[in-house]
Amino acid sequence: MIEQVCNLKVTDEKTVEKLIQDENVHYLHMVFPKDQGLPEHYSNSNVYMTVLRGKLSIQLDDQEIHEYEAGCVLKIPYKTKMNVKNLHENILEITVLKAPAPKN
Structure with missing residues (x-):
């Protein structure tokens, strides 16, 4: 099989x-109930974030x-301070693509 398959x-x-x-990209899938999210941080690459359901x-x-x-x-530049949260009742689901792949 040539392709790599990942299931969300x-x-x-x-x-x-x-x-x-x-070495090319990092591809992440995230689900956050109300009042959940990521710790505040700086983007370690260019970030492309897709909202699949809910409200980011x-x-x-x-x-x-x-x-x-x-x-x-969303397209978010490298070294941008980010605070990602779900402030709403509905579940938030997003995918995150980082390109180029972060070095560390």
Whole structure:
């Protein structure tokens, strides 16, 4: 088989899955119930974030929180301060692609 197959976990529980991590990209799948998210951090690559379901609440650098619904794709530059949260009742599900792959 030539292709590598990864399956997204189907869940409503908090999940952070590292599906692909190679020399080219990192591809992650995340699920966050209300009031869950990631610790504040700086992006370690260019980040492409797709909202699959729910509503993403994200604060970048010193901006106010912006909200994005399912179907939205965000492009976030390298070294941007990120605060990713689900501030809503519905489950938030996103995929995150980091390219180029972070060095560390």
